Amino acid sequence: MGVAAAFLLFLLSGCLGAAALNMPVSSPFGLPATALFPLLSGLFGTSTLLESLRGGASVPEQHREQVSLDPGEAGGAIAMGSTAGSLVGFLPGMSGGVATVIAMMCKKEPKPSFVILTLSAINTANSFFVLSALFLILRPRSGAAIVVNELIDAVEWNGIIPPPDLVLLLISVLIASCAGFFLTTFLGGRFANLIPRIPYDKLVIGIIGLIVVMVFAFTGLLGLLMLSVSTAVGMIAPNIGIRRSHAMGVLLLPVILMLW
Structure with missing residues (x-):
């Protein structure tokens, strides 16, 4: 039953994507317009926010606890996450969430700390490998890689020594990762104490309102229609x-049909 339902949702979202991506969306204010904005916002944004409102979700009080993880288990999580992250960096249509699901299939009843460590390893490895893929196969596999590809002329990596631009980019990623670790450690606890004080319902409603305004500004009334339909489709899953x-069939099915 679960497999059939997942397949039907894939087909439904794929048909929605195939239809919407061929529609001529335009901004009433002359802004850059793309049908992906309302589609993805509805499928994964507003649908999730509406579900949290309906379920009465709230942010509980946060308490700092010391987490201990066996060195062998930590090493396994890092190795598993790094391997899955490298696949995300090279293979089209794979996200960090998909890689996490694949990695978790190799571990029975993983601890929350193991899942977090694996996901962190996936995202970190993906940051490195997605840049390497840009220079190895000259194809960007993420939004960040697309921006980098537009800013510099990626030279194909043929020899043993990587291109200078790739070396500089990888050094930048390494520095940013180290800075992010210390900033998260320093600011994480402070923000965790602050967030429960924010009215959750008002915050969610405000974010939904902001999404609606932005969708209208960038894609007009047709974009609002796409947002409504994709939100309804996104609420089917839970x-x-x-x-x-x-x-994600909203992207994968149109690509499959285009390459068929």
Whole structure:
């Protein structure tokens, strides 16, 4: 039942993407317009926010606890996450969430700390490998890689020594990762104490309102229609007990049809 429901959601979101991506969206204010904005915002943004409102979700009080993880288990999580992250960096259509699901299939009943460590390793490895893929196969595999590809002329990596631009980019990623670690350690606890004081319902409603305004500003009334339909499709997944990631068919099915 779960497999059939996931397949149907994949087909439904894929048909939505195939139809919407061929529609001529335009901004009433002359801003850059793309149908992906309302589609992805509805499938994975507003649908999730509305579900949290309906379920009465709230941010609980945060308490700092010392987490201990066996060195061998930590090494396994890092190795597993790094391997999955490298696949995300090279293979099209794979996200960090998909890589995490694949990695978790290799571990029975993983601890929350193991999942967090694996996900962190996936995202860190992906940052390195997505840049390497840009210079190895000359194809960007992420939004950041697309921006980098527009800013510099990526030279194909043929020899043993990597291109100078790639070396500088990898050094930048390493510095940013180290800085992010210390900033997260320093600011994480402070923000954790602050967030429970914010009215959750008002925050969610405000974010939904901001998304609606931005969708109208960038894609007009047609974009609002796409946002409404994609939100309805995105709310199907949690109500029938499957993962919302199956709605990535909104991109994968049109790509499959285009390459068929």
